[in-house]
Amino acid sequence: MSFDNAYEAITEENDSRWAFGTGFEDPLSGVDTTVPSGVEGADLAAYCLMLGDDALIFSHRLQEWCTNAPELEDEVAIANIGLDLLGQARLLLARAGKAEGGDRGEDHYAFFRAEHEFRNVRLAELPRGDFGELIARLLVFSTWRLALFQRLTESRDPVLAAIAAKGVKELTYHRDYAAQWAVRLGDGTEYSRERITEGLASVWPYTDELFTPHPVELRLGEAGVAVDPSAARAEFDDVLGQVLRAATLDTPEAPAIPGVAGRAGRAGVHTEGMGYLLAELQSVARAHPEATW
Amino acid sequence: MVTAQAVAARVTDPELPMLTLADLGVLREVSEKDGKVVVAITPTYSGCPAMDTMRDDLVHALRGAGYAEVEVRTVLRPAWSSDWITEDGRRKLAEAGISPPGAAPRRSGPVPLTLGPPARRVRCPHCGSAETELLSEFGATACKALHRCRACREPFEHVKEI
Numbered sequence: 001m002s003f004d005n006a007y008e009a010i011t012e013e014n015d016s017r018w019a020f021g022t023g024f025e026d027p028l029s030g031v032d033t034t035v036p037s038g039v040e041g042a043d044l045a046a047y048c049l050m051l052g053d054d055a056l057i058f059s060h061r062l063q064e065w066c067t068n069a070p071e072l073e074d075e076v077a078i079a080n081i082g083l084d085l086l087g088q089a090r091l092l093l094a095r096a097g098k099a100e101g102g103d104r105g106e107d108h109y110a111f112f113r114a115e116h117e118f119r120n121v122r123l124a125e126l127p128r129g130d131f132g133e134l135i136a137r138l139l140v141f142s143t144w145r146l147a148l149f150q151r152l153t154e155s156r157d158p159v160l161a162a163i164a165a166k167g168v169k170e171l172t173y174h175r176d177y178a179a180q181w182a183v184r185l186g187d188g189t190e191y192s193r194e195r196i197t198e199g200l201a202s203v204w205p206y207t208d209e210l211f212t213p214h215p216v217e218l219r220l221g222e223a224g225v226a227v228d229p230s231a232a233r234a235e236f237d238d239v240l241g242q243v244l245r246a247a248t249l250d251t252p253e254a255p256a257i258p259g260v261a262g263r264a265g266r267a268g269v270h271t272e273g274m275g276y277l278l279a280e281l282q283s284v285a286r287a288h289p290e291a292t293w
Numbered sequence: 294m295v296t297a298q299a300v301a302a303r304v305t306d307p308e309l310p311m312l313t314l315a316d317l318g319v320l321r322e323v324s325e326k327d328g329k330v331v332v333a334i335t336p337t338y339s340g341c342p343a344m345d346t347m348r349d350d351l352v353h354a355l356r357g358a359g360y361a362e363v364e365v366r367t368v369l370r371p372a373w374s375s376d377w378i379t380e381d382g383r384r385k386l387a388e389a390g391i392s393p394p395g396a397a398p399r400r401s402g403p404v405p406l407t408l409g410p411p412a413r414r415v416r417c418p419h420c421g422s423a424e425t426e427l428l429s430e431f432g433a434t435a436c437k438a439l440h441r442c443r444a445c446r447e448p449f450e451h452v453k454e455i
Contacts, residue, residue, distance in 0.1 A: 027344070030368075031367055076429065076433070087340025147403075162370035166373075176408075177430060183408055
């Protein structure tokens, strides 16, 4: 097949040559997204944004490790974990759009919201530290999220329950990866022990926020749709205890960093690093808002 | 005219091209009603970047076979399990030098923590030796781990049990 110019080639009407361009953008295509009875669509949308933003923002931090990991195997591992979380984010942001009832898709939520509209916990957005900090944060994040998702598989919203059931399989090996590295570093050399100890100390002040329920989580929790995160604290402490004992590390002792007037990530109050993160995450979509490719 | 089921079952996975979508277990249902074909597929992993390509390939294959109207739907539940890879699919994987998965873990309640290497027995797809070791739980795609054979020294990929 020959063409006189490139434009003719790309506009030729034979889409079998293209991997893209048949309009499959909705990751929930064909899924029944009716909002369960007795639940406000706005509440369900807000809750999906919370869980979706946690994954989207932490995934972005993990992507920053591409070309920066200490070894090729870990480079691949971190990228894979970031990809899993991005996939969870896409499903959850798409579910938020359907619950809201308008025509907003995943891209709107990822690229065209302002900082105060993001509902992720602050732990997800903290700037990238060293490998010890990464392992500490991944351990805390995936242990917490796995405990939530495992409970969420019983949600009355079948879409959330299905996303959670899939996510549990992924988070299980994210947590194992982080836990195994935590043991290797903690029970390793003097230097590796120092790095993981400092990493845990730096993320620990943000763990209380993970278990502080937002009113939306409480309302939906009572309706059997969401999980009250405070219910997952005991399991989290138990798993962290197992890892720290195997790693011969002490439980960190650091006071929680409170939000502003009681408001933190779930209410859209973020730390300094969030603005920089969004500036990068959203730059291309905002520079070319109508572009498709 | 070839049935829509037969056309869809022949479409291959973009990342494991030796397998058809049916071999991989992601093709869940093909139905035909009033001249419209509805295909249901399920993602292997939430972030599987091959999903869009699978959908496109299904539409192109079915249109090419004369089905003008095609809809591809996503099925999220039950979540895909490596147990759904068919016997044929397992044989094709092994022939391509990729170790097929063992039985996926089944559990209910809190997920137990694994601090040691996974307790899986993997045979080298090249020489058949059971003397293999795990290099990394994460491989070139989300669904594979990287192993090495101690007997023939060849590295190989293993499809993870999920």
